Amino acid sequence: MGEIFSTFIRRESSFSHTWTALELLLVALTCTLLTWYLQFLWSRRKLYECSRKLPGPFAFPLVGSALHFIGSPYDIFSNIMKMYNQYPGIFRVWFGPRLFYAVSDPKYYEILLPHCLAKERWYKYSEAAIGHGLFAAPLDKWKRHRKIIMPTFSQKILDGFVEIFSEQSEILVEQMRKFAGEGEFDIFDIMSKCTLDIICETAMGVKVNTQTSADTSLSTCIDRILENIFLRAFVIWYHYDAIFNLTARSKAYKASLKTLHDFSGSVVRQRKRLFDESRKANKLYFEEDSRKKTFLDHLIEITSQGNQFTERELRDEVDTFIIAGSDTTASTNSYVFLMLGLHKDLQEKVYEEIIEVVGPSRPVERExxxxxxxxxxxxxxxxxxxxxxxxxxxxIEEDVDLGDHLIPGGTSVIFGILRTHTNEKYWPEPFKFDPDRFLPEEVAKRHPCTYLPFSYGPRNCLGIKYAMMAMKTLLATVLRKFKVSTSYGSIQDIKLKANLVLRPTDGYKVSLELRQ
Incomplete structure (x- = not known):
C-alpha cells in the first residue's frame, strides 16, 4: 500500500512539473507577443495621433473598418459612398492595420494629385492582368514608359484614326438593327465588341472582327477581370493568395487572364515578326505617313533603336490598352445611351446637331x-x-501638409470622384442632367478639380482625346439611325456597383427604334 501511494505521489509531482513548464512557455510567448505589439503600436504612434484628429467609421482591433467592405461589388461601393456622404471633405478609414484618408474636397485634390504619383499597393491585384503597364506601373517605370508612349497620342496620329472609328461604328449600326423594335436589352455587350475592335485596329494594327464573330470570350473576360481586381482590393481575406485560390471565383479569373494574355501575346509576336522581316528585307515597315503608325508599332520601333521594351513590357502595355481603351469607352458610351433614353428632348438636340454638322448619311470626318x-x-x-x-x-510616401490637416507618409488617400461630381456644393441640383453646365462660361466659374473623370495632374489618363474622338464618331454615326429609350425612370434609379469601372447593377437597359 505504501509503495502504491509513493508511486502516485511521484506521478502527481511529475505531472505538476510538466504543467508548470507549459505555463512558463505560454507566459513567455504571451510576453513576447505583447512586447512586439506594444513596440508595433509605439512605432505607429504618429499615425494614431493623426487619425484621432479626424472623424471616420468605427475601427475594430486588427481588422479596422474592413467589415464595411463585405458583400457584392454593389454593397461595397454603396458603403463607400455612404461614408463619403456621412463624412464630407476628409475622413479616415482603418483597413486592417493600414490607415487611409478619404477626400472629396477639390482643394485637397489640387494639392495631392499633382505630387502624390505612386499607385497604392492595392493596385498590385491588377498586376496579374496588366503587369506593369501604365495603369499600375511603379513610379520609375511609369515615368519612362509614359515619356515613350506619349508621342503615339499626338493629334496628327489621332486624326488618322477617325476613318477606323467611323468604319467600326457603321458595323455597329448593322448589329444594332437586329435589336431595333425588339424591346429592351443591355447595350453594353455590343458596345464593348465595337470598342474592342476599334482599340485593336487603331492601337495594335490588328483586325479582330469581334462585332461580326460569335466568339464573345475576349470582351466577356475583360469584365470578369475588372470585377476580380476590385474585389481582391476591397475584400480583406482575398488579399491572401492561399485563400483566394481556393475559391470558384479564382478559377474563372485565371481562365479570363489566359484568354487575354494569349491574345495580347500573339499580337505582340505577330507585329514584331512583321517588323523583323521588313528590316531583313531592307524594306520600310511603316508607311511614310506617320499617322498610320499604331501605338504598338511605335513601341516596337523604339525598342529596335535601343530604348528597350522587353516582350513582357510590350504585352503589359497592350493588355492595359485593351482593357482601358475598350471597356472604359464602352461603359461611357452605354451610359450616354441611358441618358439619351432618359432625356428625349436632349436626345433630339444631339440628333439635330449631328444632322446639321455631318448630314444624314456621309461618314463622320475628323473636321x-x-x-x-x-x-x-x-x-x-x-x-x-x-x-x-x-x-x-x-x-503617400512623405508627409503632406494640406493646410488644415497633415497626412503622414506611409498612408494612402482615397479620392471620392463620384462624391465630388454629385456634391451640391459644387453642382446645384446634382442629379439634374444639364449639358450646359459645360458651357465655357460655366466651366470658368468652377474649381478645376470639381470635375475629374480622367483624374488630374501628371498621372491623369493619357487617352483623353482618343476616347472623346472615338465616342463622338460612334455616337454621330449611330444616332442618325436610331431613337433611344430606357425603362429607367430617373438617374437615381440607376444603382451602381464597382469593378474598377462603375457599372449599373441592373445593366444598361435600352430599346432602339429606327428613325424614318
Whole structure:
C-alpha cells in the first residue's frame, strides 16, 4: 500500500512539473507577443495621433473598418459612398492595420494629385492582368514608359484614326438593327465588341472582327477581370493568395487572364515578326505617313533603336490598352445611351446637331468632331454622373501638409470622384442632367478639380482625346439611325456597383427604334 501511494505521489509531482513548464512557455510567448505589439503600436504612434484628429467609421482591433467592405461589388461601393456622404471633405478609414484618408474636397485634390504619383499597393491585384503597364506601373517605370508612349497620342496620329472609328461604328449600326423594335436589352455587350475592335485596329494594327464573330470570350473576360481586381482590393481575406485560390471565383479569373494574355501575346509576336522581316528585307515597315503608325508599332520601333521594351513590357502595355481603351469607352458610351433614353428632348438636340454638322448619311470626318459642341457637353455631363472610376487611390510616401490637416507618409488617400461630381456644393441640383453646365462660361466659374473623370495632374489618363474622338464618331454615326429609350425612370434609379469601372447593377437597359 505504501509503495502504491509513493508511486502516485511521484506521478502527481511529475505531472505538476510538466504543467508548470507549459505555463512558463505560454507566459513567455504571451510576453513576447505583447512586447512586439506594444513596440508595433509605439512605432505607429504618429499615425494614431493623426487619425484621432479626424472623424471616420468605427475601427475594430486588427481588422479596422474592413467589415464595411463585405458583400457584392454593389454593397461595397454603396458603403463607400455612404461614408463619403456621412463624412464630407476628409475622413479616415482603418483597413486592417493600414490607415487611409478619404477626400472629396477639390482643394485637397489640387494639392495631392499633382505630387502624390505612386499607385497604392492595392493596385498590385491588377498586376496579374496588366503587369506593369501604365495603369499600375511603379513610379520609375511609369515615368519612362509614359515619356515613350506619349508621342503615339499626338493629334496628327489621332486624326488618322477617325476613318477606323467611323468604319467600326457603321458595323455597329448593322448589329444594332437586329435589336431595333425588339424591346429592351443591355447595350453594353455590343458596345464593348465595337470598342474592342476599334482599340485593336487603331492601337495594335490588328483586325479582330469581334462585332461580326460569335466568339464573345475576349470582351466577356475583360469584365470578369475588372470585377476580380476590385474585389481582391476591397475584400480583406482575398488579399491572401492561399485563400483566394481556393475559391470558384479564382478559377474563372485565371481562365479570363489566359484568354487575354494569349491574345495580347500573339499580337505582340505577330507585329514584331512583321517588323523583323521588313528590316531583313531592307524594306520600310511603316508607311511614310506617320499617322498610320499604331501605338504598338511605335513601341516596337523604339525598342529596335535601343530604348528597350522587353516582350513582357510590350504585352503589359497592350493588355492595359485593351482593357482601358475598350471597356472604359464602352461603359461611357452605354451610359450616354441611358441618358439619351432618359432625356428625349436632349436626345433630339444631339440628333439635330449631328444632322446639321455631318448630314444624314456621309461618314463622320475628323473636321466634324470639333463642331459637335453640344454632343461634347452631353458626354461630359454623362461622365460627371458616371465617371469611369468612382474612386481612385494613391500612396503617400512623405508627409503632406494640406493646410488644415497633415497626412503622414506611409498612408494612402482615397479620392471620392463620384462624391465630388454629385456634391451640391459644387453642382446645384446634382442629379439634374444639364449639358450646359459645360458651357465655357460655366466651366470658368468652377474649381478645376470639381470635375475629374480622367483624374488630374501628371498621372491623369493619357487617352483623353482618343476616347472623346472615338465616342463622338460612334455616337454621330449611330444616332442618325436610331431613337433611344430606357425603362429607367430617373438617374437615381440607376444603382451602381464597382469593378474598377462603375457599372449599373441592373445593366444598361435600352430599346432602339429606327428613325424614318
Amino acid at each position: 466634324d468632331l470639333v463642331k459637335l459642341k453640344y454632343m461634347d457637353r452631353f458626354i461630359k455631363e454623362t461622365l460627371r454622373l458616371f465617371p469611369v472610376a468612382g474612386v481612385i487611390v494613391r500612396a
